[in-house]
Amino acid sequence: LVYEVHEIVVQKVGHVPLAKGDFTHLPKKVKIFLAHCVQLCKPRGIYICDGSAEEADEIIHKLLERGTLTRLTKYKNNYLCRTDPDDVARVESKTFITTANKYDSVPHVREGVKSALGCWMSPEDMKVELDHRFPGCMSGRMMYVIPFCMGPLGSPLSKIGVQVTDSNYVLLCMRVMTRVSPKVWELLGDDDFVKCIHSMGCPRPVQRRVKNHWPCNPEKVIIAHFPEERKIKSFGSGYGGNSLLGKKCFALRIASVIARDEGWMAEHMLIMSITTPKGKEYFVSAAFPSACGKTNLAMLNPSLPGFRIQCVGDDIAWMKFDEKGVLHGINPEAGFFGVAPGTNMKTNPNAVLSFQENSIFTNVGETADGGYFWEGLEDEVPPGIGITTWLGQPWHIGCPGKAAHPNSRFTCPASQCPIIHPKWEDPKGVPISAIIFGGRRPTGVPLVFEAKSWAHGVMIGACVKSEATAAAEFQGKTIMHDPMAMRPFMGYNFGHYLQHWLDLEKPDRKMPKIFHVNWFRLDNNGRFLWPGFGDNIRVLDWILRRVDGDASIAVDSPVGWIPKKGSIDLSGLGSINEDELFSLPHDYWLEDSRESRSFLKSQVGPDCPPIIYRLLEDQEAAFVKQ
Numbered sequence: 001l002v003y004e005v006h007e008i009v010v011q012k013v014g015h016v017p018l019a020k021g022d023f024t025h026l027p028k029k030v031k032i033f034l035a036h037c038v039q040l041c042k043p044r045g046i047y048i049c050d051g052s053a054e055e056a057d058e059i060i061h062k063l064l065e066r067g068t069l070t071r072l073t074k075y076k077n078n079y080l081c082r083t084d085p086d087d088v089a090r091v092e093s094k095t096f097i098t099t100a101n102k103y104d105s106v107p108h109v110r111e112g113v114k115s116a117l118g119c120w121m122s123p124e125d126m127k128v129e130l131d132h133r134f135p136g137c138m139s140g141r142m143m144y145v146i147p148f149c150m151g152p153l154g155s156p157l158s159k160i161g162v163q164v165t166d167s168n169y170v171l172l173c174m175r176v177m178t179r180v181s182p183k184v185w186e187l188l189g190d191d192d193f194v195k196c197i198h199s200m201g202c203p204r205p206v207q208r209r210v211k212n213h214w215p216c217n218p219e220k221v222i223i224a225h226f227p228e229e230r231k232i233k234s235f236g237s238g239y240g241g242n243s244l245l246g247k248k249c250f251a252l253r254i255a256s257v258i259a260r261d262e263g264w265m266a267e268h269m270l271i272m273s274i275t276t277p278k279g280k281e282y283f284v285s286a287a288f289p290s291a292c293g294k295t296n297l298a299m300l301n302p303s304l305p306g307f308r309i310q311c312v313g314d315d316i317a318w319m320k321f322d323e324k325g326v327l328h329g330i331n332p333e334a335g336f337f338g339v340a341p342g343t344n345m346k347t348n349p350n351a352v353l354s355f356q357e358n359s360i361f362t363n364v365g366e367t368a369d370g371g372y373f374w375e376g377l378e379d380e381v382p383p384g385i386g387i388t389t390w391l392g393q394p395w396h397i398g399c400p401g402k403a404a405h406p407n408s409r410f411t412c413p414a415s416q417c418p419i420i421h422p423k424w425e426d427p428k429g430v431p432i433s434a435i436i437f438g439g440r441r442p443t444g445v446p447l448v449f450e451a452k453s454w455a456h457g458v459m460i461g462a463c464v465k466s467e468a469t470a471a472a473e474f475q476g477k478t479i480m481h482d483p484m485a486m487r488p489f490m491g492y493n494f495g496h497y498l499q500h501w502l503d504l505e506k507p508d509r510k511m512p513k514i515f516h517v518n519w520f521r522l523d524n525n526g527r528f529l530w531p532g533f534g535d536n537i538r539v540l541d542w543i544l545r546r547v548d549g550d551a552s553i554a555v556d557s558p559v560g561w562i563p564k565k566g567s568i569d570l571s572g573l574g575s576i577n578e579d580e581l582f583s584l585p586h587d588y589w590l591e592d593s594r595e596s597r598s599f600l601k602s603q604v605g606p607d608c609p610p611i612i613y614r615l616l617e618d619q620e621a622a623f624v625k626q
């Protein structure tokens, strides 16, 4: 018999025991990073994650026992999580970019003008803030170490991060939203990685009463980005946009800085594939502010026969021109973190079919038969079924109030989407033929128009606006600016970002065409002029014919090329008022052009490339002449 000597190596980092994993074989730079995190946060143990299903099952089991998660028994491996009601969304006012020079992060705006395009904090001030939060913040808690990759493992377009966190909910979601695997350590080697430090901000013994088994520290939330060091530090919030650091913090804010430095694009865009009845396939990327149905478009069920839509990604696109000058894009994420309310078998059947298992629902309602519920699902649950609201209150359809929080989310693997594209993880990415901007514009803006040049497309993107429920103090809706749909996710000076876009245009490159769409125009009686949803394929079809250079279907206008009357396939639709749908009220556009220019003047100022102002002035002049 050969006796195997099991050498139990109790590894320690500092004096902190290793609960899982092997510290000794980690890359040196990672060891240094972890030792720093241990010294700073003082966890009771270190747990090096491997992203496996077994690991997830172990964590889920623990969270079910603790009551943080509830099993949704109607499905296989679906769970519900309720947060502290004070921790339900991104906190823009506490989200900062820190660079030595303020104007690397934010544009020069006049004194007294509040920057809508990101908040800068000096390194000195940020140090004070963080020194009041991070020391000992993980005491009594486990520090999870998450090796993750944004993009397919091994793709030249992918980037690696390491996140430490004291939230096991974050670990469960990160393994859905990103690629978490020990292979990351091998791929990383001695390269640099994005350093992500997250804490719920609730050291033990807890000072603040924990609600819903969701530790957090709303009063002291801060999300700090250090782009020059490729570092993120997030404290006090467990909520997705603040804690799944691979998403908005890394894949947009930090990645936009890396992309500027390396000559590619990190954008807040979906990527979708459209195959025409003739069997030709195109890929487009599209940027929309919230409440425009971006995820619905990414997974569209087309209403015209012979068209086929497949999804590559629903939120973020990393795009780079290849050696042949063709723009290729990947979805850096591995999952969908979608807004639940309004998602149903009518608006987005492919999303619904993506989260029937292995998914996590945050702040949605729960039905008595162990299912999820939110506003929009009324016709898809048994009538009269008992429901528990996101606040844990008994409720049923027809009762006052909402069952789910308006920002409640589903977190599900992209691989489960029935129409996920076969090349969604292709290391080369997919070729992008068109870039589409859009906004929720109830008046004045036609269904679709096309930029007359790349620079004109950048100006159109910079002028994106969308109707949104105004911030607390106002009532009702207002038209908010959301330039390039990147306003909350900028990683550096927005004027420099626009210049970066302009600089991407090179003669030997096949520049994508740029379009703007508006699904939401109302008629004089306040009814939608356009059926939207699956019928949006008709607009995509026109866009693709323009991509192929069909000059006969467009006419010139002061805002760009607009569809020639009758050039959009309206077959099968009842009466569509094309004149109203495509009209360009000259007073509206005169005002809109002026308002856009004053927004850019005040928010981007001298940092905005002059060509953008010139194109806006030309547009305004064209409306004055009419």
Ligand SMILES: C=CCn1c(=O)c2[nH]c(Cc3ccc(NC(C)=O)cc3)nc2n(CCCC)c1=O
Binding pocket: 291, 292, 293, 294, 296, 297, 298, 300, 342, 347, 519, 520, 528, 530, 531, 532, 533, 534, 536
């Ligand atoms: C690919 C779909 C894009 N899209 C749309 O194209 C769209 N259009 C509208 C407005 C609208 C609402 C209802 C109808 N029709 C009926 C019958 O109610 C038509 C248009 N809402 C839309 N929504 C939902 C917006 C909230 C997230 C939407 O997502």
Ligand SMILES: [Mn+2]
Binding pocket: 268, 315
């Ligand atoms: Mn988004």
